[in-house]
Amino acid sequence: MRGMDQTPPPPLRFRKMHGLGNDFVVIDARAGDARVTPALARALGDRHRGVGFDQLAELLPVPEGDAAALRIRFWNADGSTAGACGNATRCVASLAMAETGADALILRTEFGLLPAARRADGLIEVNMGVPALDWTRIPLAEPADTAALPLPGAPGAVSMGNPHCVFFVPDAEDAPLLTDGPHYEHHPMFPERTNVEFAEILAPGDGVDRIRLRVWERGAGVTLACGSGACATVVAAARRGLTGRRAEVVLDGGSLFIDWREDGVRMAGPVAEVFEAALSPAFLALVETGSESAREAAE
Numbered sequence: 001m002r003g004m005d006q007t008p009p010p011p012l013r014f015r016k017m018h019g020l021g022n023d024f025v026v027i028d029a030r031a032g033d034a035r036v037t038p039a040l041a042r043a044l045g046d047r048h049r050g051v052g053f054d055q056l057a058e059l060l061p062v063p064e065g066d067a068a069a070l071r072i073r074f075w076n077a078d079g080s081t082a083g084a085c086g087n088a089t090r091c092v093a094s095l096a097m098a099e100t101g102a103d104a105l106i107l108r109t110e111f112g113l114l115p116a117a118r119r120a121d122g123l124i125e126v127n128m129g130v131p132a133l134d135w136t137r138i139p140l141a142e143p144a145d146t147a148a149l150p151l152p153g154a155p156g157a158v159s160m161g162n163p164h165c166v167f168f169v170p171d172a173e174d175a176p177l178l179t180d181g182p183h184y185e186h187h188p189m190f191p192e193r194t195n196v197e198f199a200e201i202l203a204p205g206d207g208v209d210r211i212r213l214r215v216w217e218r219g220a221g222v223t224l225a226c227g228s229g230a231c232a233t234v235v236a237a238a239r240r241g242l243t244g245r246r247a248e249v250v251l252d253g254g255s256l257f258i259d260w261r262e263d264g265v266r267m268a269g270p271v272a273e274v275f276e277a278a279l280s281p282a283f284l285a286l287v288e289t290g291s292e293s294a295r296e297a298a299e
């Protein structure tokens, strides 16, 4: 809030990007002028009155000498923050590579340093880090076997820096996404809520298994693809002996290629830049004065 100052806020530039239809607004706050707040994220995420996105990626500076090119903070459309977002990390990696001319670099997220590279086939690959499997790190509300939780359907739980609850189902097209998704997102077993995956194991391929996956995301609802969810699903499936550690994960928006190695889970897929624009001062002023929040509260 800028107090009594009546000058309108300067326009805020942003980019719209997506990875397999999992869509993002990217705001560059590296100059130290961080302006993203939960209210701004919610207003911007509104697909009718704002821009619309599944997640917002806020680019932040790193101290001089840091191994990472930049730091990313992830916001969901409901204004909450997330410790990881695989597809947004791939999009930001592609932007940073274009900026620096490098074909490989490191990004910093809440989950740590994530190496990224542009592959020879043009796909952007990120090492999403070593999955956390201990119940305290998902986190769960009480001790439980994370390979098969004591819930109906015995889902697996995995943290890729954010929580995932993976159900193995006979037919993903028929999965109860809109009912069980929100139900388990808010289930008391998950004190920080959870992302919910419905995975169908397809016929194993040539050394690479295939999994059909549909996702209900914490703070965003159904999305066309979830990168951290695809990683978590391969980890959960391999732990149960349902697949090997490499798989093509077929999401509603297309395929991600996952490879769970000792040093982390690699995820490769396409990214797309859609447009660049600026938020109008009037929109920003509305958010700043709280009118947007007041409208939301009244609804």
Ligand SMILES: N[C@@H](CCC[C@H](N)C(=O)O)C(=O)O
Binding pocket: 022, 054, 055, 074, 076, 081, 082, 083, 084, 085, 086, 087, 088, 162, 163, 195, 217, 218, 219, 220, 223, 225, 226, 227, 228, 229
């Ligand atoms: N779309 C993402 C995950 C975004 C964060 C998630 N909704 C959460 O709250 O943990 C991805 O590609 O990983």
